[in-house]
Amino acid sequence: MTAASRPATILEVAHLAGVSKTSVSRYYSGERERLSATMQERISAAAEQVGYHPNPLARSLKGGPSGLVGMLVADIRNPFSVAIMHGLEQACRQAGLSLMVCNSDNDPDQERQQLAMMSSWRIEGLVVNAAGCHSDALRQFVTSGTPVVLLDRSLADVQVDEVGLDNTAAIDMAIDHLVAQGYSRLLYITEPPAQASSRQARLARFESRCAGQGLDATILCTELHDQQALDQRLRALAPVVSHARPAILCANGQVTLAVAHRMRALDLRSGEIGLIGIDELDWCGLTEPGITTLAQPTDAIGQAAIDCLRTRQHDRSADRQYRAFAPQLIQRGSTQPPASH
Amino acid sequence: MTAASRPATILEVAHLAGVSKTSVSRYYSGERERLSATMQERISAAAEQVGYHPNPLARSLKGGPSGLVGMLVADIRNPFSVAIMHGLEQACRQAGLSLMVCNSDNDPDQERQQLAMMSSWRIEGLVVNAAGCHSDALRQFVTSGTPVVLLDRSLADVQVDEVGLDNTAAIDMAIDHLVAQGYSRLLYITEPPAQASSRQARLARFESRCAGQGLDATILCTELHDQQALDQRLRALAPVVSHARPAILCANGQVTLAVAHRMRALDLRSGEIGLIGIDELDWCGLTEPGITTLAQPTDAIGQAAIDCLRTRQHDRSADRQYRAFAPQLIQRGSTQPPASH
DNA sequence: TTGTACGCGTTATCAA
DNA sequence: TTGATAACGCGTACAA
Numbered sequence: 001m002t003a004a005s006r007p008a009t010i011l012e013v014a015h016l017a018g019v020s021k022t023s024v025s026r027y028y029s030g031e032r033e034r035l036s037a038t039m040q041e042r043i044s045a046a047a048e049q050v051g052y053h054p055n056p057l058a059r060s061l062k063g064g065p066s067g068l069v070g071m072l073v074a075d076i077r078n079p080f081s082v083a084i085m086h087g088l089e090q091a092c093r094q095a096g097l098s099l100m101v102c103n104s105d106n107d108p109d110q111e112r113q114q115l116a117m118m119s120s121w122r123i124e125g126l127v128v129n130a131a132g133c134h135s136d137a138l139r140q141f142v143t144s145g146t147p148v149v150l151l152d153r154s155l156a157d158v159q160v161d162e163v164g165l166d167n168t169a170a171i172d173m174a175i176d177h178l179v180a181q182g183y184s185r186l187l188y189i190t191e192p193p194a195q196a197s198s199r200q201a202r203l204a205r206f207e208s209r210c211a212g213q214g215l216d217a218t219i220l221c222t223e224l225h226d227q228q229a230l231d232q233r234l235r236a237l238a239p240v241v242s243h244a245r246p247a248i249l250c251a252n253g254q255v256t257l258a259v260a261h262r263m264r265a266l267d268l269r270s271g272e273i274g275l276i277g278i279d280e281l282d283w284c285g286l287t288e289p290g291i292t293t294l295a296q297p298t299d300a301i302g303q304a305a306i307d308c309l310r311t312r313q314h315d316r317s318a319d320r321q322y323r324a325f326a327p328q329l330i331q332r333g334s335t336q337p338p339a340s341h
Numbered sequence: 342m343t344a345a346s347r348p349a350t351i352l353e354v355a356h357l358a359g360v361s362k363t364s365v366s367r368y369y370s371g372e373r374e375r376l377s378a379t380m381q382e383r384i385s386a387a388a389e390q391v392g393y394h395p396n397p398l399a400r401s402l403k404g405g406p407s408g409l410v411g412m413l414v415a416d417i418r419n420p421f422s423v424a425i426m427h428g429l430e431q432a433c434r435q436a437g438l439s440l441m442v443c444n445s446d447n448d449p450d451q452e453r454q455q456l457a458m459m460s461s462w463r464i465e466g467l468v469v470n471a472a473g474c475h476s477d478a479l480r481q482f483v484t485s486g487t488p489v490v491l492l493d494r495s496l497a498d499v500q501v502d503e504v505g506l507d508n509t510a511a512i513d514m515a516i517d518h519l520v521a522q523g524y525s526r527l528l529y530i531t532e533p534p535a536q537a538s539s540r541q542a543r544l545a546r547f548e549s550r551c552a553g554q555g556l557d558a559t560i561l562c563t564e565l566h567d568q569q570a571l572d573q574r575l576r577a578l579a580p581v582v583s584h585a586r587p588a589i590l591c592a593n594g595q596v597t598l599a600v601a602h603r604m605r606a607l608d609l610r611s612g613e614i615g616l617i618g619i620d621e622l623d624w625c626g627l628t629e630p631g632i633t634t635l636a637q638p639t640d641a642i643g644q645a646a647i648d649c650l651r652t653r654q655h656d657r658s659a660d661r662q663y664r665a666f667a668p669q670l671i672q673r674g675s676t677q678p679p680a681s682h
Numbered sequence: 683t684t685g686t687a688c689g690c691g692t693t694a695t696c697a698a
Numbered sequence: 699t700t701g702a703t704a705a706c707g708c709g710t711a712c713a714a
Contacts, residue, residue: 006485007461009691020701025693036699053461057407058691061398062706076427079623086417089444093451098458101442103430110434117439120348120394144347260627282420283624286601350707361685366709377683399707403690 008050017046028054029064060122069097069309070118072111074130076103080253080279080296081129084151087302088127095306097124108132115141125309127151131195147312149305154197159320161308165278165296166324167201173329174249174276174294175209181335183247183274186210186217187237189259190251191224202251202278216244224258234259234266237273245337247274253281260287275334278327289333297325349391358387369395397439401463410438410650411459413452415471417444421594421620421637422470425492428643429468436647438465449473460487466650468492472536488653490646495538500661502649506619506637507665508542514670515590515617515635516550522676524588524615527551527558528578530600531592532565543592543619557585565599575600575607578614586678588615594622601628616675619668630674638666 010028014021019039026035027043035043046052060066069092073081085101092099100123102114111130115137118126126141129151135158141148142160152164178186188206193199203219210217222229237246250256256277263270264287271289280295304323312318351369355362360380367376368384376384387393401407410433414422426442433440441464443455452471456478459467467482470492476499482489483501493505519527529547534540544560551558563570578587591597597618604611605628612630621636645664653659 010693011691021692022694022701022703023699025691026700029693034699039699053457055402055691056461057398057402057463058706059693060706061396061402061691061708062693064693066398076430077423082418082423085442086444089417089442090446093454098462099442101426101430101440103427105431113434116394120397121439122398257623257627260624264627264629281624282598283601283622283627286598286605286624287627288605288629351709352707362708363685363710364683367684370709375683380683396707399690400709401690402692402707403709405709 007055008047008052009055010052012050013043013046013052016050017042019043066122066124067097068100068121068123069125069127069306070100070102070121070123071127072102072104072114072118072130072133074104074106074111076101076105078254079281080152080298083296083298084129084302084305087299088305089302090299091303091306095310097306104130106131108134112137119144119146124313125149125306127305127309129153133195145316147309147316149308151301151305152198153195161312161321161323163301163304163308163321163323164198164325165301166326167198168205169324170278170294170327171202171205171209171249173327174278175206175213175215177292177329177331177335178247178249178274178276179213179215181247181274182337183245183335184216185237185244185246186215187220187233187246187248188217188251189220189222189230189233189248189255191255192221199251206249224254227262230258230262231266234262234268238266238268245272245274247276247335250275250277253277253279256281256284256291256293260291270334271336271338274337280330284330285332289336292332292335293330294327295330296327301325348396349388349393351393351395353391354384354387354393357391358383360384407463407465408438409441409462409464410466410468410647411441411443411462411464412468413443413445413455413459413471413474415445415447415452417442417446419595420622421493421639424637424639425470425643425646428640429646430643431640432644432647436651438647445471447472449475453478456482460485465654466490466647468646468650470494474536486657488650488657490649492642492646493539494536502653502662502664504642504645504649504662504664505539505666506642507667508539509546510665511619511635511668512543512546512550512590514668515619516547516554516556518633518670518672518676519588519590519615519617520554520556522588522615523678524586524676525557526578526585526587527556527590528561528574528587529558529590529592530561530563530571530574530596532596533562540592547590565595568603571599571603572607575603575609579607579609586613586615588617588676591616591618594618594620597622597625597632597634601632611675612677613679615678621671625671626673630677633673633676634671635668636671637668642666 010021010024014024056067089099104110125147127149135155138158148160150162154162220233250259276292278294280293284291284293308321351362351365355365365384397408430440445451466488468490476496479499489501491503495503561574591600617633619635621634625632625634649662
């Protein structure tokens, strides 16, 4: 491969190999079988010599596959989003795809713009992990033949594939664990569900499950920057009576972080007050006595999202997929009540 | 804006506006002044009506600016990288650019491939935050006219712009703080510097500064998964004698995390043993008694990187830039020695 | 000031 | 099995 200031084109390869550019194109478009053995060799050799790689720009301008996958995230700094992104990126790489990441910083206007931008880049597939998502914009993608996968979200008015946590299993697992550990007064803390379906699903399951088991359960639904709301409920939880230990279930990693902060500020000891959170975080083993979590298999989720895209690409009318992954319990001290009496 | 199954082209706008496509092209290529007022209005109206957006594919195929910026990261899960990515993304958005993120997972082969891929997408600029970076590949970008910015790294054999932390200032700030707080036996913990110039710079400054001040300083240079090495040195540090308090300086966030884990496992109390780390992390206020850090202005760094790219784009032979940002001390309990006597 | 014609690198449609 | 030719959407000489 000779280093060229300008990348080699299909034409140069064709000339060097003494064949037409059509043949070279065929060689790279998965129609090698239709070429004679000699031709295949000559093309391969010529391409090697000039260091040829098909130009994805020209390819997708012509309407071919772009090899680009778009990801729309509401908050790129959310560790969960990062973990998923890692999974996606890995899967893309394996599939020879490139990933275009767009962060909307929770701004619907940005989202619109980002979607338009990705559309103009003719992405082959779109993975969405954003809340206030414009159904109409998404539908545009779908109708124009671009597969869309919703991550950890679902939208009532747009029918696309969905991948995420098995929220029911997660909530059940959390409650079962808390109960088994001797906690019976449960407080569920979540950000306002609003558009985020997974928040809704988790909340709903928590309510019905607790009702079913006759547990003493309450719910705090608040923005995380609202310290007052948080502090008030945490304090109310504090009087620990041995026959009805209280515990907190955090709906996601951001909540866990906020709660851990406030508990420390209020000098509440986890363990005494049970604490379990959905989403595993780097530091959960660090705080005394460690925070029990339900880890999501983020790499698998990312992989599944890409799988969905590719499946639908090959069969545009495939059945709508809904893949839910079970979490893994990582038990730490925060759900270990101190020996009583 | 009417929803169209196929995106509008420049030609449709031209027809609708009753002008030539050349004029429409000019309108979108920053030559509006050369068009008559009436024409500008007609074009604007027509474009609005059909929802026209210039096709970046066609634009860059022709050799024009692609509006794409590439980012190569060695470890997408590193919180520092994420923070920088956020800054980059923000800056890109403001500048109307799109960001293509490539993660190499610390694999040089992947890096090569990713670089080739970005090159084939005709990125307008490249931001690199990766260690074992192939200088030759980078030089290819530079010679082909694509600006390259090195993030938190520098390469001896390739002359490109660099943006990152002011390592000297950071180390000085950390040492000054530790000394002011009454610590005098310093242990610097870092991952092997190898290719990473910022690690080298920090380490070198630590050595020279401590030598200059006659401080009792030692260095541990280890892979973070090597628990033994870590534990051994931490234990050796433990005997706290009041006239020579020990303190640890962590070279970056990953080190801080590892050290915090091991200190907890060994039941070493920070504060008694001083602890300060470069890079601010979500959870540093959570562990008892909180970890003092030097926060990098990551958004500013991201912004600066994009600025560099754009500057060089307009003046390819501009002076090589080297922008170093000072960190901010965030003081917490880990550098607050307990009252003695 | 505005329009015509060509080329960017590729693929699809033909005809050989 | 191969090759010539026309798009894809845009920028830009050049001519008007």
